[in-house]
Amino acid sequence: MALTRIVEILKSGQPGQLLEVAGWVRTRRDSKQGFSFIELNDGSCMANLQIVVGVEVPGAAENIKHVTTGASVRIAGELKESPGKGQRVELAAQSLAIVGTADAEAYPLQKKRHSFEFLREIAHLRPRTNTFGAIARVRNEVCASIHRFFQSRGFIYVQTPIITTSDCEGAGAMFQVTTLDLAKLPTPSAAAPGGPREIDYANDFFGKRASLTVSGQLEAEIFATSLGCCYTFGPTFRAENSNTTRHLAEFWMIEPEMPFYELDDNMQLAEDFIRTLVRDVLEHCSEDVAFFNERIEPTVLSNLQNITQSEFVRLPYTEAIDILTKSGQTFEFPVAWGRDLQSEHERYLTEQHFKRPVILFDYPRTIKPFYMRCNDDGKTVRAMDVLVPRVGEIIGGSQREERLDMLVERLKECHLDPKDYWWYLDLRRYGTVPHSGFGLGLERVMLLITGMANIRDVIPFPRTPKNAEF
Ligand code: ATP
Numbered sequence: 001m002a003l004t005r006i007v008e009i010l011k012s013g014q015p016g017q018l019l020e021v022a023g024w025v026r027t028r029r030d031s032k033q034g035f036s037f038i039e040l041n042d043g044s045c046m047a048n049l050q051i052v053v054g055v056e057v058p059g060a061a062e063n064i065k066h067v068t069t070g071a072s073v074r075i076a077g078e079l080k081e082s083p084g085k086g087q088r089v090e091l092a093a094q095s096l097a098i099v100g101t102a103d104a105e106a107y108p109l110q111k112k113r114h115s116f117e118f119l120r121e122i123a124h125l126r127p128r129t130n131t132f133g134a135i136a137r138v139r140n141e142v143c144a145s146i147h148r149f150f151q152s153r154g155f156i157y158v159q160t161p162i163i164t165t166s167d168c169e170g171a172g173a174m175f176q177v178t179t180l181d182l183a184k185l186p187t188p189s190a191a192a193p194g195g196p197r198e199i200d201y202a203n204d205f206f207g208k209r210a211s212l213t214v215s216g217q218l219e220a221e222i223f224a225t226s227l228g229c230c231y232t233f234g235p236t237f238r239a240e241n242s243n244t245t246r247h248l249a250e251f252w253m254i255e256p257e258m259p260f261y262e263l264d265d266n267m268q269l270a271e272d273f274i275r276t277l278v279r280d281v282l283e284h285c286s287e288d289v290a291f292f293n294e295r296i297e298p299t300v301l302s303n304l305q306n307i308t309q310s311e312f313v314r315l316p317y318t319e320a321i322d323i324l325t326k327s328g329q330t331f332e333f334p335v336a337w338g339r340d341l342q343s344e345h346e347r348y349l350t351e352q353h354f355k356r357p358v359i360l361f362d363y364p365r366t367i368k369p370f371y372m373r374c375n376d377d378g379k380t381v382r383a384m385d386v387l388v389p390r391v392g393e394i395i396g397g398s399q400r401e402e403r404l405d406m407l408v409e410r411l412k413e414c415h416l417d418p419k420d421y422w423w424y425l426d427l428r429r430y431g432t433v434p435h436s437g438f439g440l441g442l443e444r445v446m447l448l449i450t451g452m453a454n455i456r457d458v459i460p461f462p463r464t465p466k467n468a469e470f
């Protein structure tokens with residue numbers, strides 16, 4: 001018999017159906033009359049299936065003691081209307097097979113609340129908990145929704161490289177990729193005896209210094225200026241040693257890139273995008289979201305509903321600085337025109353001042369990368385950041401500089417060598433067009449949607465400084 005998923009049974013199973021389920025035991029309770037009640041979870045939904053095992057089930061008498069929390073079982077039986085509270089149907093077992101036992105004493109997931117810190121140490125078992133099961137399902141829905149959003153608009157999905165030899169945008173410190181034997185580096189150059197070693201990357205695997213990508217944007221621009229709207233969705237790496245609750249060393253980024261889009265079009269797309277993701281999760285994962293709202297963060301649901309209903313504020317950076325300086329708040333980091341906003345400032349704007357998402361735009365050119373389009377004021381660039389309550393920045397984007405001379409000037413201003421960007425400049429040399437794009441951090445959206453407080457808990461296997469187990 002093919003297995004039936006518990007989510008289907010709880011949704012549409014009818015009394016009288018004969019079926020078989022398989023999964024992991026959450027709990028077992030024995031009645032005085034010789035019945036046992038098993039709560040079985042197969043990961044397909046948050047709720048468990050209640051299974052009643054009577055004495056008549058062949059082998060039950062000696063097998064039931066192996067039905068302990070964490071054990072895996074296969075059970076066939078007949079669906080019955082449940083007389084008990086809490087479930088519509090239950091399964092009356094006709095056969096019971098223990099697939100894998102779990103030593104009840106040793107099994108790390110006991111039937112009590114474990115701290116998220118503890119669960120991070122057992123990342124191989126945490127998906128079996130309610131919270132991490134819900135996170136995995138929601139993350140899957142968000143990913144599916146991302147592809148649906150872009151595919152339904154005719155965007156092309158492009159795979160940009162993970163290994164790169166261009167320090168593209170200085171978005172953050174990069175992880176080096178090398179096959180050089182670090183224990184036997186080539187001799188230090190004679191020029192600097194005792195000084196820092198000059199490494200000759202001509203001998204390295206790629207013949208020059210290579211790193212893990214911090215963004216697929218520059219390559220996405222190649223496709224956007226050939227094929228039309230496109231997007232990337234892949235792993236991204238930043239070696240910043242920032243131990244915060246919203247930074248990972250390895251995270252997933254979605255980067256759409258659109259030719260003939262100016263900043264307003266870019267902002268509109270970003271807003272529609274976020275709203276669609278939130279709507280899809282509310283529609284398809286309502287049980288999981290209800291759980292987050294009840295058990296994790298009581299503002300999650302109202303925050304998400306607010307996002308689907310209200311328009312995002314659009315505010316120039318300069319006006320944001322004004323609001324912040326007049327706010328009367330004491331911030332840890334000072335506010336001044338020309339400084340980057342910290343997450344405390346971003347959160348003040350979205351949580352206290354506007355109480356909805358805010359798109360800040362036109363940032364000082366001195367704090368933004370070389371590829372953002374310069375405004376005529378000479379001081380600002382066409383950058384935009386989307387800020388949301390509780391998380392702060394979830395999207396960073398811009399209209400790109402499409403004018404060759406301006407781009408070369410900006411490269412020099414940023415102490416970058418135009419020669420290293422020859423192919424990027426070619427896109428401006430041959431049929432240049434205005435174009436725009438942005439980057440959304442998948443895990444930041446997950447923080448928004450789940451209400452989880454730490455980004456390490458919304459990715460299956462977090463990589464952070466000093467941590468890459470599993
Ligand atoms: P922040 O200022 O929050 O550190 P950033 O400005 O360095 O982010 P961008 O280069 O604009 O980030 O990257 C685009 C998006 O990627 C961000 O808006 C964010 O959603 C996500 N992101 C950036 N860095 C990280 C990280 N270390 N971990 C998880 N997500 C990240």
Ligand code: MN
Nearest residue numbers: 385393395396
């Ligand atoms: Mn940013």
